[in-house]
Amino acid sequence: MWRWTLAVALASQALAQTEPDPAAGRKIFESQCALCHGQTGGGGRGPALSRPKLAKAPDDAALRSVISEGIPPDMPGAWQLHTSEVSSVAAYVRSLGALPPEILPGDATRGARFYEAKGCAGCHMVAGKGEGFGPELTGIGARRSAAFLRQAVLKPSASLPEGFQYVAVTPASGAAVRGIRVNEDSFTIQLKDAGGRFHSFRKPELKDLRRLEKETPMPSYEGQLAAAELDDLVAYLASLKEKL
Numbered sequence: 001m002w003r004w005t006l007a008v009a010l011a012s013q014a015l016a017q018t019e020p021d022p023a024a025g026r027k028i029f030e031s032q033c034a035l036c037h038g039q040t041g042g043g044g045r046g047p048a049l050s051r052p053k054l055a056k057a058p059d060d061a062a063l064r065s066v067i068s069e070g071i072p073p074d075m076p077g078a079w080q081l082h083t084s085e086v087s088s089v090a091a092y093v094r095s096l097g098a099l100p101p102e103i104l105p106g107d108a109t110r111g112a113r114f115y116e117a118k119g120c121a122g123c124h125m126v127a128g129k130g131e132g133f134g135p136e137l138t139g140i141g142a143r144r145s146a147a148f149l150r151q152a153v154l155k156p157s158a159s160l161p162e163g164f165q166y167v168a169v170t171p172a173s174g175a176a177v178r179g180i181r182v183n184e185d186s187f188t189i190q191l192k193d194a195g196g197r198f199h200s201f202r203k204p205e206l207k208d209l210r211r212l213e214k215e216t217p218m219p220s221y222e223g224q225l226a227a228a229e230l231d232d233l234v235a236y237l238a239s240l241k242e243k244l
């Protein structure tokens, strides 16, 4: 009897390992990954996965291990998934990256000029140039889909990157500070203000510490760019693929 059970177990395990099911993987993806990676993998709080190459998952084994173990601290591991489910999600993720590259309507060279003219470099670094108040945009085109980039420019507060927090602090003595949280533990918090200065506070010495949920210092550019200008700007951002 045990032989038979074992044979069935081995056979079904072999089946599970040799035949990942992308359709099943898609269902799991939509319920457990889409929250951060977007419904079709276009990106959100987590990076876009609809790309032919994933830096942290260069091959299928690495992809499966990223899925089951996660990437601390920002991506949780899907430890509850069975090995065969992990293979199916991995197969689905690969199928997203096999789609033909998006053809964007805009002109990246003109977009680079709008980027300069609109003062984006006052808060962002690209290839070592600009200010580092907001996230670095070098390689942003490899991490984010065009749809996400468009949204980031029009409605920045709707697409805050994972782990991003804008905070208002009032010390017991001294001036109030608003800034992006850089580091925090039980007793201290470090912020970077709009001028790029770092501030470190001991929590017991604060009169007030407020997390500005869904707020960002990045202004919305809705209504400030013509449709064609926005296309150009998105094409420029999408072209920044070099380094992760």
Ligand code: HEC
Pocket: 029, 032, 033, 034, 035, 036, 037, 045, 046, 047, 049, 054, 055, 056, 057, 063, 066, 067, 071, 072, 074, 075, 076, 078, 089, 093, 162
């Ligand atoms: C809570 C948000 C969150 C959830 C849920 C989540 N991820 Fe992620 N994922 C992230 C973040 C953030 C990163 C980037 C981490 C880093 O690079 O440090 C990431 C990175 C990845 C990467 C590596 C991308 C690259 O460019 O190399 C893969 C692959 C991935 N996730 C797949 C998945 C799959 C599949 C699921 C569902 C089983 C999932 N993730 C669930 C947030 C999430």
Ligand code: HEC
Pocket: 115, 118, 119, 120, 121, 122, 123, 124, 133, 134, 135, 140, 144, 149, 152, 153, 156, 157, 159, 160, 161, 164, 180, 216, 217, 218, 219, 221, 233, 237
């Ligand atoms: C006052 C500072 C400031 C200015 C000016 C600014 N940004 Fe931002 N930007 C931020 C901050 C802070 C974030 C992170 C929080 C968020 O997503 O809003 C961000 C996020 C982004 C993101 C998403 C990054 C990611 O990792 O998901 C993109 C893309 C972006 N900005 C592009 C631009 C472009 C293009 C311009 C000019 C048209 C611009 N920003 C102007 C501060 C700024």
